Amino acid sequence: MTRPAHQSVTIVDVAEAAGVSKSTAGRALAGAAEVSARTRDNVVRVAAELGYRPNQVARSMITGTTETVGVVIPEMSNRFFSAALQSIARTVRKHDYELLVSSTEGEPALERRSVEVLSTKRVDGLIVAPVGGADADHLRRLTEVGTALVLLDRPAPKATSASLVSVNNIEASRLAVDHLIGLGHRHIGIISEARPDSAPAGATELEPTAHWPSTLRLAGYMRAMTDAGLTVRPGHIAHSAYSSAASYAATTRLLRATPPVTAIYCTDNVLSAGAFAALQDSGRDCPGEVSLIGFDDHEWAPLVRPRLTVVAQPTEVIGITAAEELLAAIADPTREPATHLLPARLITRDSTAPPGRAAAGG
Numbered sequence: 001m002t003r004p005a006h007q008s009v010t011i012v013d014v015a016e017a018a019g020v021s022k023s024t025a026g027r028a029l030a031g032a033a034e035v036s037a038r039t040r041d042n043v044v045r046v047a048a049e050l051g052y053r054p055n056q057v058a059r060s061m062i063t064g065t066t067e068t069v070g071v072v073i074p075e076m077s078n079r080f081f082s083a084a085l086q087s088i089a090r091t092v093r094k095h096d097y098e099l100l101v102s103s104t105e106g107e108p109a110l111e112r113r114s115v116e117v118l119s120t121k122r123v124d125g126l127i128v129a130p131v132g133g134a135d136a137d138h139l140r141r142l143t144e145v146g147t148a149l150v151l152l153d154r155p156a157p158k159a160t161s162a163s164l165v166s167v168n169n170i171e172a173s174r175l176a177v178d179h180l181i182g183l184g185h186r187h188i189g190i191i192s193e194a195r196p197d198s199a200p201a202g203a204t205e206l207e208p209t210a211h212w213p214s215t216l217r218l219a220g221y222m223r224a225m226t227d228a229g230l231t232v233r234p235g236h237i238a239h240s241a242y243s244s245a246a247s248y249a250a251t252t253r254l255l256r257a258t259p260p261v262t263a264i265y266c267t268d269n270v271l272s273a274g275a276f277a278a279l280q281d282s283g284r285d286c287p288g289e290v291s292l293i294g295f296d297d298h299e300w301a302p303l304v305r306p307r308l309t310v311v312a313q314p315t316e317v318i319g320i321t322a323a324e325e326l327l328a329a330i331a332d333p334t335r336e337p338a339t340h341l342l343p344a345r346l347i348t349r350d351s352t353a354p355p356g357r358a359a360a361g362g
Helices: 011-018 022-029 037-050 056-063 079-093 108-120 137-144 169-183 213-227 244-257 269-281 315-331
Strands: 068-073 098-103 125-128 148-152 163-167 188-192 237-239 263-266 291-295 309-312 339-342 345-347
Touching (some): 011 022, 011 037, 022 037, 098 108, 108 137, 125 315, 163 315, 169 309, 244 269, 269 291, 315 339
Parallel strands (some): 068 098, 188 263, 263 291, 291 309
């Protein structure tokens, strides 16, 4: 009953071989209740023997859905995004959806192209971690034509109809800085992608849907310092580009220029790696002379010495929440967009201690 591989098997072929009408064959393969179990089993058996594969394009034209969602992330190699992607995949597959994934390599042009390509494939919705918050016309257009859109980790202010799922960045920074203040540190440096003037004094109420994570994390640092009655010194805010090499250089400059600094907080996992290496190479004892807190709990964080204290994002929950939010938006296009700011947690290890004292361990 099989056909040569080069010949495409149609629903008409299945119907003829099963001895039913085309419409009955289609309903049987769709699992329609009005088709008897005996007929359905026969049609399914014949379809399998013939090697029939449904025409997904035709099916989507009939149903209005493709049962696929697109995910656009900046980097596959970044542990945060790869872990979130795994959670998204597991969640949507439980609802019989599949993923089409694209990596933008941090390039706005590639993001626009990825979104366009996935849109032409008629995905039912998109989860996007935007590269550039200001350049978001392509995302705004998606929502205007009714495509469900969820923003992952980063906002796109022009896409006002999109939901946002992120860690609570301001409170995440407060966890780190409050921990250092509680240990007795008063001169606390920060390694950040954000420039000092991006979170000016009084900017402690920044809107999460309008500002980049790095800006919000810097604002959280400033809030924790001012709430404790400590001075926010511009010289303690070290700007770094998004690379471990840049963070290494920024940390080295910070240590040389501001000797009173007894603790450093890094606002990103990539920056944490560079800062850790710079502190190791500086000759300063960690945590005896300088305590260090990183961002994200990478596999290496508990393996190095000293083991790194970190602010850990709920990465798995972020991915699950983004997927569930997207599925809800697909099911109900009139649903209002939501902002989900999930709590981080502090994992204390050996790299933090009171100033001038070594950590006791664990």
